[in-house]
Amino acid sequence: MRFVDEFRDAEQARALAARIAARCEPGRVYKFMEVCGGHTHTIYQHGLEDYLPEQVQLVHGPGCPVCVIPMGRVDDAIAIARRPEVILTSFGDMMRVPGGDGSFLDAKAAGADIRMVYSPLDALKIARQNPGRQVVFMAIGFETTAPSTAVTVQRAKAEGLANFSVFCNHVTIIPAIKAILDSPDQRLDGFLGPGHVSTVIGCEPYRFIAEHYRKPLVVAGFEPLDILHSIDMLLAQLGDGRCEVENQYSRVVPWDGNVTALKVLADVLELRPFFEWRGLGFISHSALKLTEAYADFDAERRFDVPGVRVADPQSCQCGEVLKGVLKPWECKVFGTACTPETPIGTCMVSPEGACAAYYNFGRFRRQRLLQVSAR
C-alpha cells in the first residue's frame, strides 16, 4: 500500500488500515457512501483513499447543503434581494453559488444589498437596526442549522419584529439517502452517517436503512481516524452478516439526538410536500418550510417569489457527483471551465463540496500517484 502523505495519527491509521484490509473478502468490492460533505473534505484532505485497499471504495454523497440548492432558488432569492427595501442576509458559503442569472456576489456587485452573516441571529440584529428595511435571511442547511433558524424565528415573533423573514431552504437528510437507495444507478454496501446532523436527529431515523434496505450505517466523526474506524465497523458488520445502525461518534452524538432542538424544529418548521435538489430532482418530503403559526415570517409569502425552475447547465454533472455515480474528476468541465473561482456547478463552491475538496487537495495527490505509477 502507498502512503503519500502522513498525518498526526499515521501509526494508528496504518493499524486500522491493516485491519480493514484483513476484513475484506477476496474478490469483493465494497462501496461505502459518506453522506456528509465534511467527511468528503477529510477524505481528500488526508488522502484517506490511499490508506484503504483498492477493494474499499468511498462514494461521495449529497450531504453538502450548499451543493444541493437548485438554481431556481438562488434566482428567487436574488429576485427578493433586488427589491429596494430588502437586505438579504446569507451565510458566506452561499455567495458564489451560481443561479440561472449569476450568484449573490454578482447581484451584490450590481447593487443589491446582500450581506454575509455568521448566524441567523446576526440577521435578526440587522433587522432590529434597520426598522425601515425588510431583512430576509437565506436559510440553508440540514438539521444541523435548521434548529438555529427555528429559534431565530421564535425570537422574531416574540419581539414582534415585522421586518424580518426567512427564505427557507432547509433540507432533510433522510429522504435524500432514501432517494439514493431507490436509484437504480448506484449499488452501495453501506453508509458513513453524517456526524453533525445526527447530533440533532440522533441515530434512530436511520434504522430503516438497516432494516428495510439491509445496509449497515455507522455515524462517523470527522477526523481521519474516525472515518477509518467507521469503515472498519462497517466491514465488521458485513463480515458478521449484520445490518445495523452504529454510532462511532458517540462522544458527540447522543443516540436520541438533541431533544430540545427537535422540539423547537417541530414548532417552527414542517415538511414541504416536495422540494427540488440540484442534480437529484424533486424529492418528496425532503425540505422544510415555516409552519402556519409562523407564516408571517415566511419570505415566500411576504414577497412575490417567481418560483421558476431553471434547468442545470448542460455541461454540469453535479447530479451524478451528488449521487456518487461520478467522481469529480470524471466531470467534463472539472478543473477547466469549472473551478472554485468560476464554478459552473455547486459542488465546486462550498469547501465541503466533493469537487472543491478534490480540486483543492485530491487532484495533486492523484497527479502524484499517477506519476508514481507511471514510473
Place this chain on the structure above:
Amino acid sequence: MCLGIPGEVVEIMTDRPDLAQVDVSGVRRAINIGLLEPGEIGVGDWVLIHVGFALSKIDEAEARAAMDFLKSIGDAYTDELAALQNSKID
C-alpha cells in the same frame, strides 16, 4: 456553516439564560445556548458551536481534538472563525 467550532463556556448570562459567553481560540463571544437543556452546561464546560448556537456539550479532550482537526483543514476554518468573530449576537 457545517463546521462545528468548540468553545469553552466562561459565563452564563444571568439576565439572559439563553446566552453564554464562550472562549473560542482566545476570543470571547456570545453564543445562544437555547438548544441545550436548561442547566445542561455551566462555566468550564465545552460546547460545539454551529452558526452561533451550542448544539452539543462535549468533553475537553474532544474539544481539543475538534480544534486540531479544524486547524488542519485550513482556509475553511479560518473563514468560519473570522465569521464567528465578527458575529455579535444578542
